[in-house]
Amino acid sequence: MLFAVLFSLAIASLPAAPQDGSADDEPAACKEDWRSDACRIATFDRTLGDLQVTAIEDEAATGAEIYRVRALTAWGRPLPVISFERRLGQSPLVVATDAGGGQMSTRVGGRVWSRVVSASAFADRDLVPEPPAPKQGDIEEIIVCADGSTVMAEMANAPARFGDHRAVRRKLGHSCEDQPVVAYADLLAQMAAEVLPACAALNRSGEGFYTLRNCLALRGDTLAAADLMNALDDAPFEERMERPWTQWLGVSSEPARLDWAGQVVEQSGFTPPGSAKPTIAAFMAERVSALTNLNFYENLVGAETASRGWVTGQITYQTSREDDAQTLVADYRQVWTKKNGYWGLESWLVEPFTPAAP
Incomplete structure (x- = not known):
């Protein structure tokens, strides 16, 4: 049988130093089934300490309104965490954090905040699968996705609709899947890269997560550092x-x-x-x-x-x-x-x- 194989490549990674690790560091859920959602959630939770990010349940308990996305590359390396936050008595802001100790934040205006909130209504939804395409003779199409990233959206005190009383909403997805959570993660990463001043000054093109990773490598006078990086x-x-x-x-x-x-x-x-x-x-x-x-x-x-x-x-x-x-x-x-x-x-x-x- 003749197969038409299409490769869909996810966003490419910049060179990075090798990561240390061993089988003893592997979460228990991954030892049972590394492809399960439980394994992916456990892997994400392990990055919380490295990235100094407060658990979303603890954020919800403070009354803060949080819209946060995280991502791991195909090799399990964490990409920057993006969090749009509205804490009690404070104006909305965006915070970007990475595992290398870099962090940037800035206030955001009403238009940006409204877009973050409105888009979140569908972030934890599942799309109805499309019916399989009919075969054309002896040709069968197989979609192969390589090097995809895993993403998670977490929301605190952010009801999706009227009558939604959940304090926390969470959704896991993969960039190889056509799911709203992936689009939401890309949206928040791109918006953060556009509103953080030093990030917006970078010429380096690419997806939002990777622009932020470059940006979070800036130190000192970050606008001047961005000029030097360019x-x-x-x-x-x-x-x-x-x-x-x-x-x-x-x-x-x-x-x-x-x-x-x-x-x-x-x-x-x-x-x-x-x-x-x-x-x-x-x-x-x-x-x-x-x-x-x-x-x-x-x-x-x-x-x-x-x-x-x-x-x-x-x-x-x-x-x-x-x-x-x-x-x-x-x-x-x-x-x-x-x-x-x-x-x-x-x-x-x-x-x-x-x-x-x-």
């Missing part, structure tokens, strides 16, 4: 030529310094590609060529002022292309300054490389 888009981390690195590093009239685990390159201002003088760009292009599977992971982007910022992250590479090759990892910190409207590297410190944890 400037560092399209990094030439796979480029073996000097010119793309020269453009990205933006070294101009001021000196710049790279310390790559003890190998130091000092540059006394702008130096064109191909110069006989040593440059940071030439060194980095050589590193990309020489090291196997060299990868750069940006963790946090911060700013002290509108013209001075920093980036922290990790660099990894493998000792060879063999199957038993060892992975080495090092932390790094960059300092950037902005002059004449452009960001340029001031310093880049790469710590000594050590074997990565298994």
